[in-house]
Amino acid sequence: MFDTGGNVMKVLLTGATGYIGTAVTDHLTAAGHQVVAVTRGAEPQPGRGWHAQLVGDTADPASLAGLVTPDIEAVVHLAPPSGDAEVDTAAIEALATPLRGTGRPLVYTSGVWVLGATGAAQEVGEEAATNPVGLVGYRPRIEQRVLAEAAEGVRAVVVRPAIVYGRGGGIPAILVDRARTQGAPEYYGEEGVRWPTVHVDDLAELFVAAVERAEAGSLWHGVGESTVPVRDIARAAGRAAGVLAAPRVVPVEQAAETFGPLFAEALGLDQSVSGAAARTALGWRPSRPGIVADLLAGSYRPVEVFGAPEGPETDAEVAAIARLVAEVEHAQQNELVDGFLEVFRRADPVWTTGHGKRLSGFDEIAEFTRKVLPGATAESTAVYDVERVLFLRPDVAAVNVRQQPVLPDGTRITDRPEGRPFYILVKEDGAWRVGAAQNTVVA
Missing domain, CATH: 3.40.50.720 (NAD(P)-binding Rossmann-like Domain)
Known part of the structure; x- marks a missing residue:
C-alpha cells in the first residue's frame, strides 16, 4: 500500500x-x-x-x-x-x-x-x-x-x-x-x-x-x-x-x-x-x-476449506497454514531439529508418531526429535501437501495433510505407503503453530 x-x-x-x-x-x-x-x-x-x-x-x-x-x-x-x-x-x-x-x-x-x-x-x-x-x-x-x-x-x-x-x-x-x-x-x-x-x-x-x-x-x-x-x-x-x-x-x-x-x-x-x-x-x-x-504452498495448490467464508482473508490464512506445513517438510528433509521444533506451540503440544508413540509436552517432543531426526533422511524423506483445512475457530484449524515418501531427489517411492498427518493448529501472536499432531500411515 x-x-x-x-x-x-x-x-x-x-x-x-x-x-x-x-x-x-x-x-x-x-x-x-x-x-x-x-x-x-x-x-x-x-x-x-x-x-x-x-x-x-x-x-x-x-x-x-x-x-x-x-x-x-x-x-x-x-x-x-x-x-x-x-x-x-x-x-x-x-x-x-x-x-x-x-x-x-x-x-x-x-x-x-x-x-x-x-x-x-x-x-x-x-x-x-x-x-x-x-x-x-x-x-x-x-x-x-x-x-x-x-x-x-x-x-x-x-x-x-x-x-x-x-x-x-x-x-x-x-x-x-x-x-x-x-x-x-x-x-x-x-x-x-x-x-x-x-x-x-x-x-x-x-x-x-x-x-x-x-x-x-x-x-x-x-x-x-x-x-x-x-x-x-x-x-x-x-x-x-x-x-x-x-x-x-x-x-x-x-x-x-x-x-x-x-x-x-x-x-x-x-x-x-x-x-x-x-x-x-x-x-x-x-x-x-x-x-x-x-x-509449493500457495495459490497453485487447491485446498478444500471449511468453516470460514470465501475471501482474501481466508485465503491468506490458508496460505499461512500451508507455509507452516512447508516448514515441517523443510525441517524434516534437511534434518533441522530446531526448525522442526519451531512449528510446535510451547504450551502442552501433543504428537503421536506414525509408529504410534505418544509424546506429551514440548520437552518430550524435543527430546525425541533430537534422537531420531539426525540421520533420518539419508536414504529417503517425504513431502507434505495440505489437502483440507477446517476452521474450528478463527484461531484454531484442523488440517489434513498428504505425506508421500520420496527419494532425496524428490522422486516418489512407489512401494512405500503414504501417510496422512492430522494437525490441530493454533494461532498465537499472529502465527500458526502445531498444538496437536498425529501421523497415520495409510494401509
Missing part, C-alpha cells in the same frame, strides 16, 4: 480484464484511485471494482480516440502488444496525445525479455542495452516511443515486469499443467536456465508507485527475485500438479512444437535482472513469497 497524499486519480486502464490488469485494478482502488477500464465489448462485468467501463481495442487504435478525456488523470497501458509495430505505435499516439502538456502519467508495460539472455552478467539494471528475442523484437522501439513523450509534457514511464506469478496464474500455471499432462515437470532451453520473477500483487504495487510518483522519462524493472533456477520452479510446479518426478529439460527446438518457436525461445532465456532501482527510488517493497514457495 502506498500513500497517495490525498491525490485521488481517475486512471484509464487498458488490459483491465487480464491477469495483471485484475491485480492492478485491485491495488489502484485499494490506494484510493478510480479505475476506468477499457474493454473490447460493452457487456458489464460486475465485481471488477471499476469506476467506469469504456469500449476500445488497442488493436484498433482509432477506437481509442476520445477515451482520454480531460478528467482522466493517468493512463496505464497493460494490454498486450498486437504483434504489429505500426498498430502499437498508433495506440501509444492515441493514448499520449491528450496528455501532452499536462504532466499526467502514461505508464507502458514492456517486459524483461527485451534484454535477451544476460549471460555472465549478474542482476543487470535498467541501463543495460536491449537485445530482444523474436517474440518482443520491436518492443524496445515502443518503449523509446513512450519515453519520448516526456519531452511533450507527459509523465511517460515504462515498467518491465519479470516472469509474473501468483494468484494461480501466469507462465507457472502452464508449467503446472504441463507437469500434470506429461507426467513429469519440464522446463525449456539449457540445464542451468534462470528466470527473474515477480509476484503479480507486488508488480501491481509497482504500477501504483509508477502512477503516483515515477518521474517523466523513467524506466523500471519489476523484479522481485533477480534470478531463480527454472529447474527449481519446474520441480515446484510438479508438486503443485501432484507429480513427484525429477524435472526434465526440453530443448527449445522440441518445445517449439508445443509453444511455437517464438514463445519457446523466450521460455528458454537465461536471465539475471535487478529490481533494485524501483526499491530505492520509488520505495517499492515486494513482500510476497517467492515463486517456488508459492508453487
